[in-house]
Amino acid sequence: MVTLSPGLKARLAPPLKIGSFEVGSRVLQSPLSGVTDLVFRRLVRRYAPSSMMYTEMVNATGLHYVKALPKIMEIDPNERPISIQLFDCRPDFLAEAAVMAVAEGADTIDINMGCPVNKITKNGGGSSLLRQPEVAEAIVRSVVAAVAVPVTVKTRIGWSDKEINAVEFAQRMQDAGAQMLTLHGRTRAQGYNGAARWEWIGRVKEALSIPLIANGDIFSVAAAVRCLEETGADGVMCSRGTLGYPFLVGEVDHFLKTGELLPAPTPVERLACARDHLEMLWAYKGEKGIRQARKHMTWYAKGFLNAADLRGQLAVIENLEQGVTLIDRAIEQLNQQGWQSEAEEMPQLVEV
Numbered sequence: 001m002v003t004l005s006p007g008l009k010a011r012l013a014p015p016l017k018i019g020s021f022e023v024g025s026r027v028l029q030s031p032l033s034g035v036t037d038l039v040f041r042r043l044v045r046r047y048a049p050s051s052m053m054y055t056e057m058v059n060a061t062g063l064h065y066v067k068a069l070p071k072i073m074e075i076d077p078n079e080r081p082i083s084i085q086l087f088d089c090r091p092d093f094l095a096e097a098a099v100m101a102v103a104e105g106a107d108t109i110d111i112n113m114g115c116p117v118n119k120i121t122k123n124g125g126g127s128s129l130l131r132q133p134e135v136a137e138a139i140v141r142s143v144v145a146a147v148a149v150p151v152t153v154k155t156r157i158g159w160s161d162k163e164i165n166a167v168e169f170a171q172r173m174q175d176a177g178a179q180m181l182t183l184h185g186r187t188r189a190q191g192y193n194g195a196a197r198w199e200w201i202g203r204v205k206e207a208l209s210i211p212l213i214a215n216g217d218i219f220s221v222a223a224a225v226r227c228l229e230e231t232g233a234d235g236v237m238c239s240r241g242t243l244g245y246p247f248l249v250g251e252v253d254h255f256l257k258t259g260e261l262l263p264a265p266t267p268v269e270r271l272a273c274a275r276d277h278l279e280m281l282w283a284y285k286g287e288k289g290i291r292q293a294r295k296h297m298t299w300y301a302k303g304f305l306n307a308a309d310l311r312g313q314l315a316v317i318e319n320l321e322q323g324v325t326l327i328d329r330a331i332e333q334l335n336q337q338g339w340q341s342e343a344e345e346m347p348q349l350v351e352v
C-alpha cells in the first residue's frame with residue numbers, strides 16, 4: 001500500500017523549473033540509447049503528456065563532421081517538453097551540436113556525463129568526465145554560452161567506490177551554469193549492478209540550489225515515492241522500468257498529482273500497446289524498425305501463461321505481418337481463456 005503524504009504532495013505541486021523553462025510534471029522519462037526514439041516517446045506521452053522526455057544520446061563529434069541531423073535527433077513538432085541529449089568531451093563540438101539541437105526544437109540541452117560504456121569513456125565522454133571535472137566544467141560553460149535554452153547535466157555518483165565525488169562535481173556543474181542535474185545513484189564501476197545509492201542523491205540535493213532529479217531503480221510508483229521522500233529530490237527519472245512498459249512515467253505522475261494508483265494495464269492492454277509500438281516503428285523506420293522492434297516486443301510479452309513462447313517468436317519476427325499476427329493471436333487467446341500469470345505457469349518462481 002503506497003500513500004502520498006500531504007508534505008510530499010505540497011512540495012511537488014509547483015511546476016518543475018529548469019532555469020526559466022517550466023515543466024508540468026516531476027516525473028521524467030530518461031534517455032535510453034536504442035529505445036527512446038520518437039516512437040517510444042510518443043507512447044510514453046500518451047500516458048504522461050506533460051513529462052520531460054529525452055532523445056537517445058547524440059555524438060557531437062559525429063554531428064561536427066557529418067553536419068546532417070541523424071534520425072535519433074529528430075523531434076516531432078508536437079512533442080513538448082523535450083530535451084536533446086549530447087555526449088562528447090570537446091566543448092567546441094558540444095556547443096556546435098547544441099546550436100543544431102535548438103534549431104531542431106529542443107527545449108533544453110542535456111549533457112551526458114554518466115554513460116559507463118567503454119567505447120564512450122575511452123574517448124573522454126560520458127562518465128569519464130567525472131574524472132575530468134575541469135573538462136566537464138568547460139563543456140557546460142561552452143554550451144551555456146552557445147544557446148539560449150537551459151543546459152542540464154546527467155551523471156553518476158562517481159567513477160568507483162574509491163572515487164565518489166558527486167557533491168563537488170554537482171556543485172561545479174551548477175557554478176558553470178547548469179540549470180538542472182540528474183543523478184543516477186550508481187558509480188561507473190557498478191554499471192547497472194547492485195542497488196542505486198539514493199543516500200548520495202540526498203547529499204547532493206542538500207548541496208545544490210538548482211533542481212536535482214533522482215535516478216536509479218525507480219521501477220514502481222512505490223519506489224518513486226520512497227526515493228522522493230528519502231532524498232528530497234525535486235523529481236524522479238524512470239529508466240529501465242519503462243522497457244516494455246511505457247505506462248510507468250504516467251502512473252507515477254498521476255499518483256504524485258492525485259494520490260490515486262491507476263489500475264495496472266492488463267496483459268491484453270500491454271500487448272495492444274506492443275502492437276501499436278510495432279506498427280509505429282514500421283511506419284517510421286521501415287525494415288530497420290522491425291529489427292529494432294524485436295527487443296521491445298519481448299519486453300512487453302511478460303507475466304501471463306505462455307508468455308515465454310510468445311517472447312521466443314517475437315524475438316525473430318521478419319516483418320510487420322508476422323508480429324501483428326502473433327500479437328493478435330495471443331490477445332485472442334487471453335480474451336478467451338482469461339489470463340494466468342507466468343508465476344503460476346512456473347511455480348518454482350513463486351516465493352513461499
Ligand SMILES: Cc1cc2nc3c(=O)[nH]c(=O)nc-3n(C[C@H](O)[C@H](O)[C@H](O)COP(=O)(O)O)c2cc1C
Binds near residue numbers: 033184215237
Ligand atoms: C539500454 C540503456 C540505454 C541507456 N542509454 C542512455 C543514454 O543514452 N543516455 C543516458 O544518459 N543514460 C542512458 N542510460 C542510463 C539510464 O538513463 C539510467 O540512468 C539508468 O538505467 C539508471 O536507472 P534505472 O536503474 O532506473 O534503470 C541507458 C540505460 C540503459 C539500460
